[in-house]
Amino acid sequence: MERETLAQYRDLKREIEHLEQRIQRLKTTVIDSVRASNAEFPYQEIHVTIEGEVSPKKELENILALRSRQCQAMALSIERFIADIDDSRIRQIFELRYIEGWTWEKISERLGATNESYARKLHNKFLEEREGEDEIR
Incomplete structure (x- = not known):
């Protein structure tokens, strides 16, 4: 294993931690309150709570998870090299x-x-x- 690869270990660990934090932030559900009215007369104003996820978030979450797995694999290979x-x-x-x-x-x-x-x-x-x-x- 080359020195440059070994020297990346601590950076990989920091990157993994950062990616995991970003993934957790993406997993939060969006909750909001909107104004609406009854469907029939009398049309009184009501407040409705809605929640859901933004669809592009899932793709970004997958990309971040892939990067995290790649970093973990590199860190593991460094750990294995040292252990051997x-x-x-x-x-x-x-x-x-x-x-x-x-x-x-x-x-x-x-x-x-x-x-x-x-x-x-x-x-x-x-x-x-x-x-x-x-x-x-």
């Missing part, structure tokens, strides 16, 4: 960097390293080895 990393230290680096959004310095400190670039170097080495394995296949 065998080395615990490397897995922690990827999770803290891409899932939690930590800085390299903070991750290195968490892993007990005094060198702030420690985590980044392990990360880069892992990706380079992984790319080399992919080229061999």
Whole structure:
């Protein structure tokens, strides 16, 4: 998996949340009150409550739901990639960097390293080895 794809994880999660909020707003029913009159004499004014949904909303809801599912699938593939990393230290680096959004310095400190670039170097080495394995296949 490429760095650019991994770096999208947090943005994907925010986008999913935003799309779900938009979908919920679309699901609300429109309720209004209108004035009318009796159908027969005496034609007295009455107030009638009407409710319904605007038809183009359903199409937009479907589009937003599709986008949400696509984002969820991408986020899931990133989660799966990280979960499939065998080395615990490397897995922690990827999770803290891409899932939690930590800085390299903070991750290195968490892993007990005094060198702030420690985590980044392990990360880069892992990706380079992984790319080399992919080229061999």
